[in-house]
Amino acid sequence: MAIKHFVCEAIKTGALCPGDRLPSEAELVARFGVSRMTVNRALRELQSAGILTRRAGSGSFVAEPRPIGHMIEIRNIADEVRARGHAYRARVVCNEPVRATAETAALLNVPAGTRLFRSMIVHHEDEWPIQLEDRIVLASAAPDYGATDFTRTTPNEYLTRIAPLERVEHRVRAAMPDASTRALLGLDEQEPALIMIRRTWSRGRLVSHAQLTHPARRFELSASFSVPGA
Amino acid sequence: MAIKHFVCEAIKTGALCPGDRLPSEAELVARFGVSRMTVNRALRELQSAGILTRRAGSGSFVAEPRPIGHMIEIRNIADEVRARGHAYRARVVCNEPVRATAETAALLNVPAGTRLFRSMIVHHEDEWPIQLEDRIVLASAAPDYGATDFTRTTPNEYLTRIAPLERVEHRVRAAMPDASTRALLGLDEQEPALIMIRRTWSRGRLVSHAQLTHPARRFELSASFSVPGA
DNA sequence: AAGTGGTCTAGACCACTCT
């Protein structure tokens, strides 16, 4: 439908930004020469897709960037910690431009030698390490990644802000961490870790690969959802 | 809206079952005394919610039981194994009626003494144990649970068939398994396990609590989703 | 008071499926 396409394109190209008001139904009726029911349906469907918010008496607005967390509640770890009433602190072990090696190239599905950033960050809850984040990022998709202060903003926050998130994939497994990981997370020798591989796509490209290692004792991944319509 | 409510109630009460045909739009127009656009919108919204499937020229039908797996792909373990081209086999360690103890009562949020079923099943992929399923089920919600042959159908399959699934919750963590679990899964002493707690609700009640233990080496939980509209 | 979206009506034309 022409109207949905028009609105989606305007959002993609940036002509319409989150919070912006759309033309009213009446204006779109005039502009596209269709009936109001048609305009109304188009906008209603975009609303139910989470792309617009609408308020009777007020107008239709481009929705804020989508909340990812509905399905797998791995949101912003800093917010999560603070929501529990604890202090959040991050220690940036490294954050530097690198060239893709054979292994990292395979992880991001790019040629060896591609410019990447590699960061390792230990996230703390009240001084307790709760996550080691080992991430590689496509430099062309996030040119300022290396200059970002990740004690103030998390990589995930940064990436979702600069690049529209299209797809996320999580894989979770348990493993015994290696010695250096144990040291960074302050783990006992016998303690297993919950490892999540999180890959994100933007503008059709796989842009980031993160390995998130958690002490098993101090972490649980949860997902909960209702069956729609039931 | 009256029509959506009518259809949903008919499905909930069992008057309409998956695969059944609904009255045509014209019939609903006559029955409810509303215009066809109203009927059409109601049915279209139920379709987009995944409750109906519709085919032009043919009719509207109650959709098959919903695919749970979109968000967390823990589907039917038997199908998963077979999809990998391997043989699936289940060993039922126990499956018996029990009364809720203090602990199991707390897990299902029922009074102690409530009638339950308790089953323990080891799922195998080509003779390799890949999951220990330790489950308790509300007997009043699944009266035939104890008489079901779980070498032929999985508990999850059985439960989703007899009770409309309303809500699922998953919690995942890593842990070192105890000795009896190690024995059932054939694990080494040092091997961590990925433990998923899966709780399911039906008709407003928490009906099942399952602890699924997986050898970490042989298992990965994955979830992948696209951002709608992006 | 003017403008907005929310909802509904009565009618129309079409492509498709079923027989």
Added chain:
DNA sequence: GAGTGGTCTAGACCACTTT
């Protein structure tokens, strides 16, 4: 060919928000 859903029109009344 009869019946189905897919889509659209032109008009209406309402509750709400904004000014």
